[in-house]
Amino acid sequence: MANEETGLMKYEAVIGLEVHAQMRTDTKIFCGCSTLFGSEPNSQTCPVCIGMPGVLPVLNKKALGFAIRTGLATDCTISPYSRFARKNYFYPDLPKGYQISQYELPICEHGQIEILVDGQAGKIGITRIHMEEDAGKNIHEGTGDFSFVDLNRAGVPLMEIVSEPDLRSPQEAVAYMKKLRTILIYLGVCDGNMEQGSLRCDANISVRPVGRQEFGVKVEIKNLNSFRFVEKALEYEIKRQRKVIEEGGKIIQETRLWDSGSGVTESMRGKEEAHDYRYFPEPDLVPMTVDPAWINEIQSSLPELPDAKRERFVSEYGLPEADADLLTSEKPLSEWFEDAVKTGGGPKTVANWIMGDLMKLLNAENKTIEECPLQPHQLVDMLKLVENGTISGKIAKTVFEEIFRTGKNAGAIIQEQGLVQISDAGEIEKIVDEIIANHAKEAERFKAGEEKLMGFFVGQVMKLTKGKANPQVVNELLKKNLLS
Numbered sequence: 001m002a003n004e005e006t007g008l009m010k011y012e013a014v015i016g017l018e019v020h021a022q023m024r025t026d027t028k029i030f031c032g033c034s035t036l037f038g039s040e041p042n043s044q045t046c047p048v049c050i051g052m053p054g055v056l057p058v059l060n061k062k063a064l065g066f067a068i069r070t071g072l073a074t075d076c077t078i079s080p081y082s083r084f085a086r087k088n089y090f091y092p093d094l095p096k097g098y099q100i101s102q103y104e105l106p107i108c109e110h111g112q113i114e115i116l117v118d119g120q121a122g123k124i125g126i127t128r129i130h131m132e133e134d135a136g137k138n139i140h141e142g143t144g145d146f147s148f149v150d151l152n153r154a155g156v157p158l159m160e161i162v163s164e165p166d167l168r169s170p171q172e173a174v175a176y177m178k179k180l181r182t183i184l185i186y187l188g189v190c191d192g193n194m195e196q197g198s199l200r201c202d203a204n205i206s207v208r209p210v211g212r213q214e215f216g217v218k219v220e221i222k223n224l225n226s227f228r229f230v231e232k233a234l235e236y237e238i239k240r241q242r243k244v245i246e247e248g249g250k251i252i253q254e255t256r257l258w259d260s261g262s263g264v265t266e267s268m269r270g271k272e273e274a275h276d277y278r279y280f281p282e283p284d285l286v287p288m289t290v291d292p293a294w295i296n297e298i299q300s301s302l303p304e305l306p307d308a309k310r311e312r313f314v315s316e317y318g319l320p321e322a323d324a325d326l327l328t329s330e331k332p333l334s335e336w337f338e339d340a341v342k343t344g345g346g347p348k349t350v351a352n353w354i355m356g357d358l359m360k361l362l363n364a365e366n367k368t369i370e371e372c373p374l375q376p377h378q379l380v381d382m383l384k385l386v387e388n389g390t391i392s393g394k395i396a397k398t399v400f401e402e403i404f405r406t407g408k409n410a411g412a413i414i415q416e417q418g419l420v421q422i423s424d425a426g427e428i429e430k431i432v433d434e435i436i437a438n439h440a441k442e443a444e445r446f447k448a449g450e451e452k453l454m455g456f457f458v459g460q461v462m463k464l465t466k467g468k469a470n471p472q473v474v475n476e477l478l479k480k481n482l483l484s
């Protein structure tokens, strides 16, 4: 009986994310070394970032500004007084033996981000945002019997953005992370490049029976660097934790790793082996007291953020919420849309072309909107030719693809390929009569009331004219001549 009950028990997931975002500064957080990705190993290092004894770190003001900017954009309180802390642990990619991070006094706290899942809006709390330095990188592959250490990344500025345990499904977790990425890119504080590791996350997850208030014991899944991995790892972990509980076991607090090859999470270390970082205030850096005037200055320099832009796209252009959401999910995409509308395109028509044909072509060539060879005004020019009847809506699809491939304008393509729409009634009537004559049986059936044959006749005309006949004229003439 008890077992049956457990079998029927419904569980819900409780998830909180710790997202690491690399800040887009030119130089490192505590020294002047370059942050450029992909350079010769150890070519961007100095005594400060490789942890020589006796050196002193100096805070990069731009990094602090970026953290504040992010805090303001996510409704956080900016701490008037905050400081760095040493997080002590030993690892070859951390020659100092400690990472400079923030602990009890982070720069930002108590924020929130709005997410949209299946048309439902919800707010996800941000516990804190703190600054820290990245560690170096150990290289084990292709190095024979040795492992190498590359310290170019050591000291690169990071923000850690910690969410409240407000997320209830892998889909919400992904929506949250996507939204956060969008905001960071809008703000210009992070490039959002997940393949290069500019944005990665640790996902904390527990399950509990629906209706229960207390949280279950959580597991932390380390270092997820794609939305897919976040979703898959969390889905796997929900199933695993449920099974353990249903079989009468207990979840143990531990750190796990996602193995994308085999699609499972595996234990990395338990609570007993958990690091004791022995945090203490960083004695080499003075605490930060941020001037309120500077905070105001940053506040007034914030760009229009994705939520505000989405709402404006709905109210100003009359777009459906879903269209507005998609078009504002990337800043350059929203700008492409607005450029097209400003040069005279109808908002909904432009939105449809972007979300349909343009996205398809971009995806097929693995291009981003910034690499799009087709300019907004070229779409608008083409749309005008559809409106004034020069080309049909169907031919427009071919023309659009040609603009995309060749960069030529619609007018030139239409001339070159003879795609001008045939609207001349006399010319179309000749074709219509010819087709009716050649399909006498079908014409009889149509006259007898089989109206769905209209589609067949239209198809025949379009075939003969290679899609160039004006559909409205074709329809009118067919009706008239079939029934006469």
Ligand code: ADP
Binding pocket: 014, 015, 016, 017, 018, 162, 163, 164, 165, 166, 204, 205, 206, 215, 216, 217, 218
């Ligand atoms: P720790 O002390 O292990 O670092 P924190 O309380 O600082 O844990 O939380 C780390 C992250 O884990 C946060 O994102 C938080 O929202 C999330 N979290 C905390 N408790 C739970 C829980 N029971 N289930 C899922 N996530 C949780």
Ligand code: ZN
Binding pocket: 028, 031, 032, 033, 044, 045, 046, 047, 048, 049, 050, 155
């Ligand atoms: Zn350096």
Ligand code: MG
Binding pocket: none
């Ligand atoms: Mg913690």
